[in-house]
Amino acid sequence: MLTITDDLGTQHHFSETPKRIISLVPSLTETLYELGLENEIMGITKFCVHPYHLKSLKIIVGGTKKVHIEKIKALNPDVIIANKEENTLEIVDSLRDICPVFVTDIVTVEDTLKTITDFGQLFKRTTDAKKWTEKIQFAHTDFERFMETKQWQKAAYLIWREPYMVAGSDTFINEMLKLNKFENIYEKFEGRYPEVEIRKMRIQGDPDLVLLSSEPYPFKEEHAFEIGRVTHHAKTIFVDGEMFSWYGTRLFKAFQYFKALQNRIEE
Structure with a gap:
């Protein structure tokens, strides 16, 4: 049993690692792909344009502000990835009856690192998540040095x-x-x-x-x-x-x- 808390403070309990993912957040669709989860991604939005080939392989379930509930339900997802800014509370609430909706709230670099770490834990991709957080931290430090003058x-x-x-x-x-x-x-x-x-x-x-x-x-x-x-x-x-x-x-x-x-x- 895995218990993980999203950025809204909602606790989610999973008896096994989620295998069927729907992402309603374009930048997090890209992140899931980079964590090696392409095969687990079942549905995406029409704005999920990176990597480009996903649009021809995955089911488009709507946009970020308006989704097709029945399309999502038909995909039988284990988890839906959402974001406090990208998606409305109405959308999130309407999807909670289908499966857990993991809501992110990302404003800072630290928030980004936390989300990647959370995904690593949730989807058993801790090694990939650690690789990406370390790369981003290194690039962040390097850029701060670049900006000193x-x-x-x-x-x-x-x-x-x-x-x-x-x-x-x-x-x-x-x-x-x-x-x-x-x-x-x-x-x-x-x-x-x-x-x-x-x-x-x-x-x-x-x-x-x-x-x-x-x-x-x-x-x-x-x-x-x-x-x-x-x-x-x-x-x-x-x-x-x-x-x-x-x-x-x-x-x-x-x-x-x-x-x-x-x-x-x-x-």
């Missing part, structure tokens, strides 16, 4: 347009900004992803950098021009949204990406 810069991280929305406090993105010594001018705004008026950006924080994410909104050159007209001196940079918002094993690649981004900013 860098200066803090004020930044805004845009995730949506019409209305414009930014990453605020208590988000994984905000933690990644801090690691890059980007001071988030919207950190003290109410809400995790507040709506903002870009014409007020200068008086609200006058950023040195405006980061335009590749997801969930695909910002283009015309948007950078639009923003540049009101921010004046701020440097507008397109960034890979997955590197800033995907937790799990993706974090290892993110630290290498952040190094390249820092070098690009200095050009």
Whole structure:
């Protein structure tokens, strides 16, 4: 009997190792795959795009905010992987009658390491989990050394347009900004992803950098021009949204990406 507590404090009891997994979290689908669990993954969301081949091999059970209950039930899962931010409480509650729903809540690097360790315990992949946590810890330390001589810069991280929305406090993105010594001018705004008026950006924080994410909104050159007209001196940079918002094993690649981004900013 395995007893494990998820990030919402719910205790889950398993008489044997779960063999049929449904993941409702794109970055954690990738993490499960990296832990050697491809064959155990039965269902994924339409946003689970890494590794790409899974979409043609696994059952798509909906999105992250809306799922097909009957499709999930038909897959007879042993466990469903969810996330407090990605999935709604309504979805989680509606699935609890099918099987245990293991809910993660990931904001920091430490949260990421804990989730990977939890998965190692839950799915009997402790060796693989330890390998990944050690790789991420090493990359994290290496990046911190790389950043020692860098200066803090004020930044805004845009995730949506019409209305414009930014990453605020208590988000994984905000933690990644801090690691890059980007001071988030919207950190003290109410809400995790507040709506903002870009014409007020200068008086609200006058950023040195405006980061335009590749997801969930695909910002283009015309948007950078639009923003540049009101921010004046701020440097507008397109960034890979997955590197800033995907937790799990993706974090290892993110630290290498952040190094390249820092070098690009200095050009």
